[in-house]
Amino acid sequence: MLETCNDQIATSDSVMNTIATENRLGSQYSVIRRNGKRTPFDQNKITIALTKAFLAVEGGQASASRRVHQIVAKLCEQVVDALLKRLPENGVIHIEDIQDQVELALMRSGEHKVARAYVLYREEHEKQRLAEKAVQDGQTEQVEEPGLTIVNPDGAEVNFDPESLSATIEAATAGIEDVSSEKLFELTRESLFDGMKLSDLNQAMVLSARSLIDQEPNYSQVAARLLLSNLRLEALSFVNDSSTIVAQSEMAQVYPNYFIKYIKKASELKLLDEELTRFDLEKLAAAIQPDRDLAFNYLGLQTLYDRYFIHSENTRIELPQAFFMRVAMGLAINEIEREAKAVEFYQLLASFDFMSSTPTLFNSGTTRPQLSSCYLTTVPDNLYGIYDSLRDNAMLSKFAGGLGNDWTRVRGMGAWIKGTNGKSQGVVPFLKVANDTAVAVNQGGKRKGAVCAYLESWHIDVEDFLDLRKNTGDERRRAHDMNTANWIPDLFMQRVVEEKEWTLFSPDEVPELHELCGKAFAQAYEDYERKADAGEIRSFKRIKAVDLWRKMLGMLFETGHPWVTFKDPCNIRYTNQHQGVVHSSNLCTEITLHTNDDEIAVCNLGSVNLAQHITQGELDRAKLERTISTAMRMLDNVIEYNYYSVPQARNSNLKHRPVGLGVMGFQDALYQKEIAYASDAAVEFADRSMELISYLAIKASCQLAKERGSYSTFQGSLWSQGILPIDSAANLASERGNYINQDLSQTLAWDELREEIKSHGIRNSNCLAIAPTATISNICGVSQSIEPTYQNLYVKSNLSGEFSVSNPYLIKQLKKLNIWDEVMVNDLKYFDGSVQSIDRVPDTLKAIYATAFELDARWLVEAGSRRQKWIDQAQSLNLYMAEASGKKLDQLYKLAWVRGLKTTYYLRSLGATQVEKSTPEKYDAKPEPAPQVCSILDPDCEACQ
Incomplete structure (x- = not known):
């Protein structure tokens, strides 16, 4: 208890100097410190002292207790009143008097445990001051270490060497600011026991550093370095058949020899493709940069360790730079100058400037190189076809593919079955089987199987489809593990706005509707309505x-599904519409490619790290061009090298060659530019940054076409007609009429690029798609995709465990203001990572560091709309709403439609208790007003414009 108090309770000299801000009393009264110096009186420091006292006794419970916050505020008022009531203006208070009053207030309030801890603290602190004085006078005592033995991997017992432990920790903390090797040593030392395994000792260091991350985020990098030390012991012991501890400083000599042995041994074990051994391994080994290992934070490296590194019998045999080189070798395996290209690809990955998608990282260079991320299928309306589709799902999922299934063709409940003269049970029972298939085949044991079912909004089973994720009702008609999405035609949205009726059909009687979009769909749909009225259609409602729209939004709020996606913009703007119809998106709603019985659409993904391309507050165009040129080549290389578990996927991918270059770290880039997400400046940056990325990606694909030739179905595509993504956005506006309002401004030389494509073609039918990057952004240590910050301090859970995550940009700013301390950590925990109710945080920072649920979700739509005009596919766009209501949801999703978005992804909402805790009590910053849209989408309404 005394040690805890010593660390956490105080109005001591060091704590009294942690706060730079002064309150109104500071100009009237001053405090005499123990060293005789005077400082202005600041009652905030009393609040900090009291909060730390409660933290010492109640620990983490205090951070989640409104009672503690209320008591501290009351006690602080009592202490200040007691100190100042007899003092004249400009009076002087001694530090001991302040501590006496704090102690007295705690006793009077009945907080006896806290008061006792505070008394013990003062006594212990006095002893500590005396001990420090003794050290200064040269009166030191030697403390003997008790005898401990450590067991090496080979079984040999050795005496515990505290100097070796200290040296390891010193190396891990070297060059990292605001971390204490002494503190980490003591924390680790408390975890040791006699007979401890060396690997457990290493893990104890990691866990000790990990426990300090929420107090100081730089310990994340320390924990990563310590984990790296453990990983080196594991991997090097495997390839060398001996137990060796190698320091980071030695890795420049060790890495090359290890890498060559690793490739050969992993190939012998059939873990890697034998072709990798025929590279010039010495040349590749010489290109490895060991210091890149130090760039990881703890979450990133632990994620790689748990899920990505090649392993044999549960032993990781792959070090980080060998991992990146192995991935690069696979992607370069068909290159003419493959060593040079492997080095080029390696440097891009290892620098975190670009990161390939998870399946590529999992499988590149292995014996089953299934590198593609997304597969889209359409399910036919017959029993053989349905179960063939389920088999395809299983095979694609086995090798780490994410699935999007179009189920619209399957006839609805009550429809006539010709072969048996019976009635159909509809689409729902088959969706239940698809759900269970995804659970059973869990992506090779590396992550959960995942599938999303799409259904058009005119399908007669759509109301049952909306209920699939409900927790009540007949479990035989529920699919709790499957994602679902509405595939909504524009005509439905128009009828919602105009408050008209809508007709549901069974697809076996209206087969054309599945293959039509835009005005052609509207005409056919209205013809079928007339036939229904004339009695010519059997099943309709x-x-x-x-x-129906209200039920869609109600289920979305209640269950998170089905997602809202829009059929017509996906088709009207589709670059390869001469080849087929886009019937659905994928698992994460960013891929929009056509499907049919002979083609399963495939897309290969990777993301540019936008934060790595900001130089002095601006996008570095030259660096971005180098990154994208190499990245597009890597993505294109996947197509020939890829392992296809079903022939329809190979057929489609080789014909059309679509890829999806995306971005991550958008929020990091805004922090670097000191721009609030909820602002016109952020929307403009989303526009201009995506325009440049789009331009460079399309240009890179055109350059690849000059070298390798255009994709085989280029003729007849929008590309061949000189229609680029920005032009197809104009086509959508023409098709929609009054029901669209999307900014179509542009700044780059698109005419020149347009002519170049018409002359030389383009390598890929599609070039751009923004995926969620949930895991690869962790590897790179940046924010996910285009997401706003979820919270500034929180615990993240994934398949690798739980991790403390904090916002390093915010903490850097708080350190500059000298207000990053235990109380600030406590306040951030209490307010669920929000700074809005923390008075010490300036309003300018409150605006910049507003979290996802503190933004008006319409800002996300506005930024998404600006990006969408440049993207030839779509974007995974999550929407956040702290206090959802039917009216807000209605306006938000209508705005998404009017602004030309193709798809949306999850709707995230807060529980009532979280809303209460995170609602700002005082927020004086003046954020930009949120964009508005009226509920009827009147084309003459100023708000809609």
Whole structure:
């Protein structure tokens, strides 16, 4: 208890100097410190002292207790009143008097445990001052270490060497600011026991550093370095058949020899493709940069360790730079100058400037190089076809593919079955089987199987489809593990706005609707409605469009599904529409490619790290061009090298060669530019940054076409007609009429690029798609995709465990203001990572560091709209709403439609208790007003414009 108090309770000299801000009393009264110096009186420091006292006794519970915050505020008021009531203006208070009053207030309030801890603290602190004085006078005592033995991997017992432990920790903390090797040593030392394994000793260091991350985020890098030490012991012991501890400083000599042995041994074990052994391994080994290992934070390296590194019998045999080189070798395996290209690809990955998607990282260079991320299928309306589709799902999922299935063709409940003269059970029972298949085949044991089912909004089973994720009702008609999405035609949205009726059909009687979009769909749909009225259609149902829309939004809020995606913009803007119809998106709603019975659409993904391309507050165009040129080549190389578990996927991918270059670290880039997410400046940056990325990606694909030739179905595509993504956005506006309002401004030389494509073609039918990057952004240590910050301090859970995550940009700013301390950590925990209710945080920072649920979600839509005009596919766009309501959801998703978005992804909302805790009590910053849209989308309404 005394040690805890010594660390956490105080109005001591060091704590009294942690806060730079002064309150109004500072100009009237001053405090005499123990060293005789005077400082202005600041009552905030009393609040900090009291909060630390409660933290010492109640620990983490205090950070989640409103009672503690209320008591501290009351006690602080009592202490200040007691100190100042007899003092004249400009009076002087001694530090001991302040501590006496704090102690007295705690006793009077009945907080006896806290008061006792505070008394013990003062006594212990006095002893500590005396001990420090003794050290200064040269009166030191030697402390003997108790005898401990450590067991090496070979079974040999050796005496514990505290100097070796200290040296390891010193190396891990070297060059990292605001971390204490002494503190980490003591924390680790408390975890040791006699007979401890060396690997457990290493893990104890990692866990000790990990426990300090929420107090100081730089310990994340320390924990990563210590984990790296453990990993080196594991991997080097495997390839060398001996137990060796190698320091980072020795890795420049060790890495090359290890890498060559690793490739050969992993190939012998059939873990890697034998072709990798025929590279010039010495040349590749010489290109490895060991210091890149030090760039990881703890979450990133632990994620790689748990899920990505090649292992044999549960032993990781792959070090980080060998991992990146192995991935690069696979992607370069068909290159003419493959060593040179492997080095080029390696440097891009190892620098975190670009990161390939998870399947590519999993499988590149292995004996089954399934590198593609996304597969889209359409399910036919017959029993053989349905179960063939389920088999395809299983095979694609086995090798780490994410699936999007279009189920619209499957006839609805009650529809006539010709072969048996019976009635169909509809689409829902088959969706239940698809759900269970995804659970059973869990992506090779590396991550959960994942599939999303799409259904068009005119399907007669759509109301049952909306209920699939409900926790009530008949479990045989529920699919709790499957994602679902509405595939919504524009005509439905128009009828919602105009409050008209909507007709549901069974697809076996209206087969054309599945293959049509835009005005052609509207005409055919209305013809079928007339036939239904004339009695020529057996299965149909008429409802109010608004009622169905409300149920869609209600289920979205209640269960998170089905997601809202829009059929017509995906098709009207589709670059390869001469080859087929886009019937659905993928698992994460960013891929929009056509499918049919002979083609399963495939897309290969990777993301540019936007934060790595900001130089002095601006996008570095030259660096971005180098990155994208190499990245597009890597993505294109996947197509020939890829392992295809079903022939329809190979057929589609080789014909059309689509890829999806995306971005991550958008929020990091805003922090670097000191721009609030909820601002016109952020929307403009989203526009201009995506325009440049789009331009460079399309240009790179055109350059590849000059070298390798255009994709085989280029003729007849929008590309061949000189219609680029920005032009197809104009086509959508023409098709929609009054029901669209999307900014179509542009700044780059698109005419020149347009002519170049018409002359030389383009290598890839599609070039751009923004994926969620949930895991690869962790590897790179940046924010996910285009997401705003979720919270500034929180615990993240994934398959690798739980991790403390904090916002390093915010903490850097708080350190500059000298207000990053235990109380600030406590306040951030209490307010769920929000700074809005913390008075010490300036309003300018409150605006910049507003979290996802503190933004008006319409800002996300506005930024997404600006990006969408440059993207030939779509983007995974999560929407956040702290206090959702039917009216807000209605306006938000209508705005998404009007602004030309193709798809949306998850709707994230807060529980009532979180809303209460995170609602700002005082927020004086003046953020930009949120964009508005009226509920009827009147084209003459100023708000809609």
